[in-house]
Amino acid sequence: MFSHIVVFWTDPAQPNAADELVAGANKYLKAIPGVLQFHVGKMSPSPRPVVDQTYQVALNLIFPSKQAEQEYQVHPQHIEFVAKVFKRTCQKVVIYDFE
Numbered sequence: 617m618f619s620h621i622v623v624f625w626t627d628p629a630q631p632n633a634a635d636e637l638v639a640g641a642n643k644y645l646k647a648i649p650g651v652l653q654f655h656v657g658k659m660s661p662s663p664r665p666v667v668d669q670t671y672q673v674a675l676n677l678i679f680p681s682k683q684a685e686q687e688y689q690v691h692p693q694h695i696e697f698v699a700k701v702f703k704r705t706c707q708k709v710v711i712y713d714f715e
Contacts, residue, residue, distance in 0.1 A: 618680070624708075624709050625707050626707065637706065640697055640700070644700075650679050651677055653678040654676075655675070657673070
């Protein structure tokens with residue numbers, strides 16, 4: 617298994633950026649071959665100080681292998697998501713990949 621977690625900070629000047637990012641991920645990324653599990657959503661507020669609440673959206677993908685994740689990165693739908701959604705709505709991204 618290979619996990620690919622992406623944490624997004626959206627542009628505060630765009631009030632609908634988080635919704636657009638979630639919709640775009642569902643539209644472009646969910647059906648890419650090799651994705652075993654797909655979960656995208658907005659940050660869930662927590663009273664616990666240990667929980668990072670500075671981001672707006674996170675994406676959690678699970679692949680059968682690192683090779684499958686690498687193929688996902690160059691898939692045309694992923695490239696289209698980056699160009700049409702990510703670059704327009706986000707200011708920052710942090711990615712955590714692990715096996």
